Amino acid sequence: MTELLQINGQTITDQEIISLLAGYQLLPYLWREIITEQAIAPFTCTPEESAKAYQHFCTQNQLTTETERQVWLARHGMTLEQLKALATRGLRIETFKQATWGHKLESYYLSRKSQLDKVIYSLIRLKDMGLAQELYFRIQEGEQSFADVARAYSQGPEAQTNGLIGPVELNSIHPTMAQLLCVSQPTQVHPPIVIGEWLVIMRLEKFIPTQFDEAMRQRLLNELFAAWLQEQLAKVSSAHLLNAATIAMA
DSSP, X not given: OOEEEXXXXXXXXXXXXXXXXXXXXXXXHHHHHHHHHHHHTTOOOOHHHHHHHHHHHHHHTTOOSHHHHHHHHHHHTOOHHHHHHHHHHHHHHHXXXXXXXXXXXXXXXHHXXXXXXXXXXXXXXXXXXXXXXXXXXXXXXXXXXXXXXXXXHOOSGGGGGTTEEEXXXXXXXXXXXXXXXXXXXXXXXXXXEEETTEEEEEEEEEEEOOOOSHHHHHHHHHHHHXXXXXXXXXXXXXXXXXXXXXXXXX
């Protein structure tokens, strides 16, 4: 048994540290950081990149003097080398993402595009089928505008915006509604359809195709990295549970 820490007179040993991390729900965070560190280990920065990253970190954390840096290091229990590694970590993670998934981004984008496209649409929701049919025909016949009907009759928060919603991504909309909006023409009003507990009248206002630009590339890289990390964490968690069960049975 080895003493690791002294905190307010309490001694923390090597055998207790895992139990404490688990008790404070910090084990998943530790696993995530270790997995990430292992993944980015082969990726290094140039001296120029390292110096720039270190300077940026110090500026961002208001470590403008040597005294402030030493106080920060002591507070976090870190060495200067660890601080410099921390400063370049984000850059090395981005390099890892690009090296691992950069060549797959376009095909991944095409597989996700139908979910990432955006729409602006108008919505009326209520629970009375007879009233829903009547309101639909009023709109179709031009007796009342969609906005007026939504404001007066819609039972959701969209009543506050005259029924107008968006722009929103199609993947954030109920699948049935998203599918209907995808095949709609602007200003086309759809008869009432059942969505869960609601009767819904919809009209597409505008379809906004997504673009494969730099912001989208970064978003997709982040998605792929997050999915990979979750997969790795699941493996580590399963192994940890298996080890714990084995120890308990011994």
